[in-house]
Amino acid sequence: xxxxxxxxxxxxxxxxxxxxxxxxxxxxxxxxxxxxxxxxxxxxxxxxxxxxxxxxxxxxxxxxxxxxxxxxxxxxxxxxxxxxxxxxxxxxxxxxxxxxxxxxxxxxxxxxxxxxxxxxxxxxxxxxxxxxxxxxxxxxxxxxxxxxxxxxxxxxxxxxxxxxxxxxxxxxxxxxxxxxxxxxxxxxxxxxxxxxxxxxxxxxxxxxxxxxxxxxxxxxxxxxxxxxxxxxxxxxxxxxxxxxxxxxxxxxxxxxxxxxxxxxxxxxxxxxxxxxxxxxxxxxxxxxxxxxxxxxxxxxxxxxxxxxxxxxxxxxxxxxxxxxx
Numbered sequence: 001x002x003x004x005x006x007x008x009x010x011x012x013x014x015x016x017x018x019x020x021x022x023x024x025x026x027x028x029x030x031x032x033x034x035x036x037x038x039x040x041x042x043x044x045x046x047x048x049x050x051x052x053x054x055x056x057x058x059x060x061x062x063x064x065x066x067x068x069x070x071x072x073x074x075x076x077x078x079x080x081x082x083x084x085x086x087x088x089x090x091x092x093x094x095x096x097x098x099x100x101x102x103x104x105x106x107x108x109x110x111x112x113x114x115x116x117x118x119x120x121x122x123x124x125x126x127x128x129x130x131x132x133x134x135x136x137x138x139x140x141x142x143x144x145x146x147x148x149x150x151x152x153x154x155x156x157x158x159x160x161x162x163x164x165x166x167x168x169x170x171x172x173x174x175x176x177x178x179x180x181x182x183x184x185x186x187x188x189x190x191x192x193x194x195x196x197x198x199x200x201x202x203x204x205x206x207x208x209x210x211x212x213x214x215x216x217x218x219x220x221x222x223x224x225x226x227x228x229x230x231x232x233x234x235x236x237x238x239x240x241x242x243x244x245x246x247x248x249x250x251x252x253x254x255x256x257x258x259x260x261x262x263x264x265x266x267x268x269x270x271x272x273x274x275x276x277x278x279x280x281x282x283x284x285x286x287x288x289x290x291x292x293x294x295x296x297x298x299x300x301x302x303x304x305x306x307x308x309x310x311x312x313x314x315x316x317x318x319x320x321x322x323x324x325x
Contacts, residue, residue, distance in 0.1 A: 001300065002106065002266045003078070009048045010104050011296045011307060014272035016044035017086040017102040019290055019311075019319070021274045022283035026096030033093055034058075037086035037102065037274075038066035042073065045082065045104075050074035052106070055114040056083035056214045060244065069116065069248070079109035083217050089187040092275060099188045099277035105221035107267040113217060113257070116244035119235040120213040122189070125206050126197040127227030136231045136256055140171060140208060141178040147206055155179045158205045161192040168209050175208070190271075191279045193219040197226045202278060210235065220262040221269045225297035226304065232257045263299075270296040281308075288313050 020040035024033040038058055052074040057067040087093055089100035123134050129150055134143040148155045156179045162168055164184040175182055185192050189211040195202035216232045223230050234253040236242035245253045272294040273280030281293035289310045297304045
């Protein structure tokens, strides 16, 4: 079982990455932004009393500078798995558009599925529905019909969240033919999946489509805390992807994965806004302080906390004395 203080520590990790990323928001340099956020997240993890192993990160060793698969992080303590993404929505942050966030999850060792940076087909809905209500093997129209029937509404009353990508042309056509509305998002499918947990507030009833596998595991970690249903299936869209999946130790890449397949036991999840969006406010610097907005969750207790934290800056705009507390 994870120590309850780790919930605070994981929030500090995502806050560190978000603050570092905020220095480069709107400059148009995605690499600079990503490197700064990843370095800050790595340093923050190394200050936590854990023996952490990255199972979902920025890439493979030798391909990225920070947060590679199987990297060991922490200053000693309980053995845990780490899933992290220093910036979800790099393009959004580089262009100073809404919706970029920093994400991380912790679970006991061997509790999170290890995935490389490949694609994953996903479907997700919020909590309170019959088990296995939606399924990747069903058509979009059938999934929408099932969801509408249980909600007691027409399919035309449903809104599906889908990443705006050329690969989703067929999916978008099927959803529109079925009569449902669509909210297209340019990036940020973790936030899109989380939005299905509160459709009365967000207006999103279901998430569908192909996105990143790391984002899929992080979304599953969030749903393990909040509640909801999700299925994912890894997709090898190239020989390099197929080899990366094999190196990750996944023998059946085409198998449907549920939340329980991706996340087991006690898990802690945190997300901090970089640029403001529907889920979180962005980092703001004013009057010698920097403000962050973070949501943190834990599956064992079902607790969800929002925190608005103010930290002092020195005259150069860095955190006072370089200390992140």
